[in-house]
Amino acid sequence: MYRIAPSILSANFAKLGEEITNVIDAGADIIHFDVMDNHYVPNLTIGPLVCEAIRPLTDAMIDVHLMVEPVDRIVPDFAKAGANIISFHPEASRHIDRTIGLIKDQGCKAGLVFNPATPLHYLDHVLDKLDLILIMSVNPGFGGQAFIPEALNKLKAVRKRIDESGKTILLEIDGGVKVDNIAEIARAGADTFVAGSAIYGAGKDSDPHRYDTIVSALRAELSKV
Numbered sequence: 001m002y003r004i005a006p007s008i009l010s011a012n013f014a015k016l017g018e019e020i021t022n023v024i025d026a027g028a029d030i031i032h033f034d035v036m037d038n039h040y041v042p043n044l045t046i047g048p049l050v051c052e053a054i055r056p057l058t059d060a061m062i063d064v065h066l067m068v069e070p071v072d073r074i075v076p077d078f079a080k081a082g083a084n085i086i087s088f089h090p091e092a093s094r095h096i097d098r099t100i101g102l103i104k105d106q107g108c109k110a111g112l113v114f115n116p117a118t119p120l121h122y123l124d125h126v127l128d129k130l131d132l133i134l135i136m137s138v139n140p141g142f143g144g145q146a147f148i149p150e151a152l153n154k155l156k157a158v159r160k161r162i163d164e165s166g167k168t169i170l171l172e173i174d175g176g177v178k179v180d181n182i183a184e185i186a187r188a189g190a191d192t193f194v195a196g197s198a199i200y201g202a203g204k205d206s207d208p209h210r211y212d213t214i215v216s217a218l219r220a221e222l223s224k225v
Contacts, residue, residue: 055082087111138175147176159189
């Protein structure tokens with residue numbers, strides 16, 4: 001019912017392969033892959049070559065979150081590199097429906113991402129074509145930020161739309177997710193949880209190669225919902 005998706009943005013890039021296999025071995029479900037372009041967001045991260053390099057390391061889904069503008073040019077590259085899900089921000093596409101179609105034509109599942117101040121009205125026109133909706137509970141661009149509480153109301157609104165649609169659509173949350181708030185976030189309607197510093201930071205504080213404890217703690221909180 002619930003999926004935990006560690007964000008490799010917070011991983012040790014000098015040992016990225018180990019970091020990915022270790023979180024999956026610890027019980028995580030999805031690898032969240034943050035792509036930033038220093039244009040749409042004020043940071044620069046990783047591209048398709050890194051996705052291609054990690055693809056052979058795991059059978060887990062790779063969830064690529066494109067914080068880039070424009071998005072259409074780079075979509076085929078990530079599909080070829082092994083992405084399973086590709087999500088993008090409506091502000092970064094001139095033609096949202098076309099971008100969703102492009103992602104699906106490449107054989108990937110399509111997601112739409114909403115920043116804290118982005119209205120949900122885009123869903124009025126494309127909800128039936130989406131496989132994932134990602135609610136940002138921080139402003140995109142940097143890891144380690146604090147959770148914005150208003151995201152809970154947005155989650156509730158999107159959960160209502162999904163349930164009324166009858167569609168199978170993942171509802172993902174990204175930003176400030178940790179052990180002491182994940183249950184509240186789940187109650188608001190999220191079923192997929194991106195956690196970067198909460199997981200990788202916990203590993204660095206103890207054994208950098210083992211994440212069993214923090215993943216188990218997150219699941220224990222989810223079991224209370």
